[in-house]
Amino acid sequence: MDKELSLRQETVLQILKSNFSDSKTKVNNDALKLMKKYVDILVLETVFRTIDQAKIEQSDAVELQHFEKVLPKLLLDF
Amino acid sequence: MAEKSPELEVAPSEEAVAQTQRLKAALHYSIGKTYEEIASDHGMKVSREMMAAVTEMVYEQCRLVSHDLELFAKHAKRTTVNTDDVLLMCRRNPSLMKIMREENEKLKSLKEQGKEKAITGEKRKGGRVKKKELPIILDDDDEDD
Numbered sequence: 213m214d215k216e217l218s219l220r221q222e223t224v225l226q227i228l229k230s231n232f233s234d235s236k237t238k239v240n241n242d243a244l245k246l247m248k249k250y251v252d253i254l255v256l257e258t259v260f261r262t263i264d265q266a267k268i269e270q271s272d273a274v275e276l277q278h279f280e281k282v283l284p285k286l287l288l289d290f
Numbered sequence: 291m292a293e294k295s296p297e298l299e300v301a302p303s304e305e306a307v308a309q310t311q312r313l314k315a316a317l318h319y320s321i322g323k324t325y326e327e328i329a330s331d332h333g334m335k336v337s338r339e340m341m342a343a344v345t346e347m348v349y350e351q352c353r354l355v356s357h358d359l360e361l362f363a364k365h366a367k368r369t370t371v372n373t374d375d376v377l378l379m380c381r382r383n384p385s386l387m388k389i390m391r392e393e394n395e396k397l398k399s400l401k402e403q404g405k406e407k408a409i410t411g412e413k414r415k416g417g418r419v420k421k422k423e424l425p426i427i428l429d430d431d432d433e434d435d
Contacts, residue, residue, distance in 0.1 A: 215324065215327075215328070217320050217321070217324055218319075218320040218323055218324070219316070219317065219320040220316075223313060223316045223317070224352075226309075226313055227313050227317070227349070227352045227353075227356070228352070228356040228359070228371075229356075230306065230309055230310060230313065231352070231353045231356040231357060232356060232357075232360050233357070233360065234360065234364075234369075236369050237360050237363065237364075237369055237370070237371065238369060238370040238371070239359075239370065239371045240370050240371060240372040240373065242372070242373045242394070242397050242398075242401075243359075243371050243372050243373045243375065243376050245393075245397055246373055246376040246377070246390060246393060246394060246397070247355075247359075247376055249389075249390065249393050250355070250376065250379075250380070250386075250390065251348065251352065253386065253389065254348060254351060255321055255324060255344070255348060256324070256328075258344055258347070258348075259324060259325055259328050259329070260328070262340070262344075263328065263329060263332055263334060266334060267332075272333070272334060272335065273334060273335040273336065273337060274325075274329060274334055274335070274336045274337060274340060275337045275339075275340060276337060276339045276340045276343060278340070279340045279343055279344060283347070286347075287347075287351075289383050289386070290351060290383065290386070
């Protein structure tokens, strides 16, 4: 869990803001840091789960089919 | 794109679509970087299509989550999303909740430290902590307008 996504906090903020239905909604600084952490965890989990799945199938490349197999459980976890 | 706006929303403007594309590109770039890094540690290659699919998934998840956060804040009669809302969003996954709680505590203690430093710093100068100056240091609620 020590790895971090190179994504900037500003980008996370923009993603959130562009999806708010009310333009008056703001995001607190700490909440934004937590959101960044959430996205980090989501991506890292996806990476590790797809790599594990590819290993189980003894493939040397991570392909779309591996992602498809881990997707349902992944979405249930987030 | 497969994405269709829900009935409640008006069709997005061209500018909004362009903005979404930019955000997805930024997301795609950092996800790609992380993927390559970790996969090469395991001696593996990553397919392009899968990376694109992961980006779509992450963006879609963010979209759902931001909608939730907005409603949580609204329910608490606030217009600013705070850490409680983010924690509430993680309620279904106990392990995730634990990580997020720890991160929250970390952020809080960092803030406390900053507060103490700011106060002792003021004292060292010999002056009292002015009421006016405190909110600038402590209150970060409205930093991200």
